[in-house]
Amino acid sequence: MTTLGQNLKIDGDRLWDSLMEMAKIGPGIAGGNNRQTLTDEDAEGRALFQSWCEAAGMTMGLDTMGNMFATRAGEDPDALPVYMGSHLDTQPTGGKYDGVLGVLGGLEVIRTMNDLGVKTKHPIVVTNWTNEEGTRFAPAMLASGVFAGKHTQDWAYGREDAEGKSFGAELKRVGWVGDEAVGARKMHAMFELHIEQGPILEAEKKDIGVVTHGQGLWWLQCTVTGKDAHTGSTPMNMRVNAGLGMARMTEAAHEIAMAHQPHAVGAVGHCDVYPNSRNVIPGKVVFTVDFRTPDLEKLTSMRSQFEAKAAEIAEELGLGLEIEPVGHFDPVTFDPGCVSAVRNAAERLGYSHMDIISGAGHDACWINDVAPTAMIMCPCVDGLSHNEAEDISQEWAAAGTDVMLHAVLETAEIVA
Numbered sequence: 001m002t003t004l005g006q007n008l009k010i011d012g013d014r015l016w017d018s019l020m021e022m023a024k025i026g027p028g029i030a031g032g033n034n035r036q037t038l039t040d041e042d043a044e045g046r047a048l049f050q051s052w053c054e055a056a057g058m059t060m061g062l063d064t065m066g067n068m069f070a071t072r073a074g075e076d077p078d079a080l081p082v083y084m085g086s087h088l089d090t091q092p093t094g095g096k097y098d099g100v101l102g103v104l105g106g107l108e109v110i111r112t113m114n115d116l117g118v119k120t121k122h123p124i125v126v127t128n129w130t131n132e133e134g135t136r137f138a139p140a141m142l143a144s145g146v147f148a149g150k151h152t153q154d155w156a157y158g159r160e161d162a163e164g165k166s167f168g169a170e171l172k173r174v175g176w177v178g179d180e181a182v183g184a185r186k187m188h189a190m191f192e193l194h195i196e197q198g199p200i201l202e203a204e205k206k207d208i209g210v211v212t213h214g215q216g217l218w219w220l221q222c223t224v225t226g227k228d229a230h231t232g233s234t235p236m237n238m239r240v241n242a243g244l245g246m247a248r249m250t251e252a253a254h255e256i257a258m259a260h261q262p263h264a265v266g267a268v269g270h271c272d273v274y275p276n277s278r279n280v281i282p283g284k285v286v287f288t289v290d291f292r293t294p295d296l297e298k299l300t301s302m303r304s305q306f307e308a309k310a311a312e313i314a315e316e317l318g319l320g321l322e323i324e325p326v327g328h329f330d331p332v333t334f335d336p337g338c339v340s341a342v343r344n345a346a347e348r349l350g351y352s353h354m355d356i357i358s359g360a361g362h363d364a365c366w367i368n369d370v371a372p373t374a375m376i377m378c379p380c381v382d383g384l385s386h387n388e389a390e391d392i393s394q395e396w397a398a399a400g401t402d403v404m405l406h407a408v409l410e411t412a413e414i415v416a
């Protein structure tokens with residue numbers, strides 16, 4: 001019988017070969033990938049993944065959102081499956097590992113179990129969640145969101161890309177509409193392996209991030225209105241400058257995040273200035289403030305402090321102000337049992353590890369609402385992601401997948 005010892009590891013070369021093989025589909029222009037959701041390239045990547053799963057003896061299930069579920073049978077017909085998964089779709093200028101590592105790492109776990117002849121009580125499922133990135137069809141984590149009951153399927157089907165093509169029509173066109181009702185599956189647990197997409201693990205020289213929390217988020221879209229006027233001939237005391245208002249509010253967002261340390265961030269990442277002309281004082285500015293923290297109280301407090309401060313600034317400068325919330329997630333606390341399984345695995349394997357908070361959204365954040373869930377992170381070079389230059393080492397990929405192997409086997413219970 002296989003036991004969870006320090007030597008129980010996946011095949012790092014085989015994992016790497018699969019990652020490189022998948023990266024050939026939908027190549028980018030600078031060494032990364034452009035395999036956006038529900039494109040022909042996405043369909044090709046799915047087909048390759050399916051062929052690998054079937055070669056590993058798994059059975060493929062497909063739901064009405066195109067989520068893929070490859071199952072390795074367990075010994076107890078009544079036991080709920082343990083899931084592993086992430087996403088195969090990429091940003092338009094994406095890397096080779098964001099999402100893909102979590103799916104192909106899951107496949108490598110199954111291949112390793114097959115090599116060893118391991119039998120588990122619970123079935124094990126490897127999942128590819130549709131449209132995690134949300135670039136082509138907003139929002140991100142769309143299909144896991146429908147699975148977890150956050151959005152309706154009708155709403156998701158109606159999301160449109162920049163050319164006006166709908167998610168539902170494109171899913172059908174690429175031939176990946178399944179007949180399973182989305183969200184009908186029950187889960188014993190779910191594990192998502194993902195690259196960190198931040199610089200902490202590399203800087204701290206840790207192999208493994210044990211993800212305990214996911215950040216909550218508010219996106220506040222602010223419309224500041226003043227009066228367009230000539231920058232040369234309008235006296236300073238007669239200006240109603242929406243650009244100045246935005247500048248002060250941007251600084252306020254920064255100050256408010258600084259006042260909520262530790263584990264709180266805030267910035268203005270998007271802004272449109274009207275009319276955006278060198279010699280016109282801006283009459284209108286639309287910008288979005290992004291606040292994130294894993295602490296619900298801090299999240300609420302940052303939003304309300306910003307709203308109060310922005311109103312004060314607008315009043316002082318004689319500007320109109322409207323604030324509309326356009327994005328929100330509550331902070332996520334991952335399942336303590338699953339988190340322990342990840343930490344135990346890293347410990348047993350002798351990998352350096354630290355607890356970490358996920359700065360980005362992931363499918364696991366939604367699934368955590370309907371099943372015990374945890375995430376494993378591995379470092380990425382310079383914290384760079386959503387960039388074709390995104391890079392990880394083969395050793396990091398293998399270590400993260402080793403940890404997932406142990407956490408999943410502990411959870412799925414080895415019987416032979």
Ligand SMILES: [Zn+2]
Nearest residue numbers: 098099132194
């Ligand atoms: Zn991702």
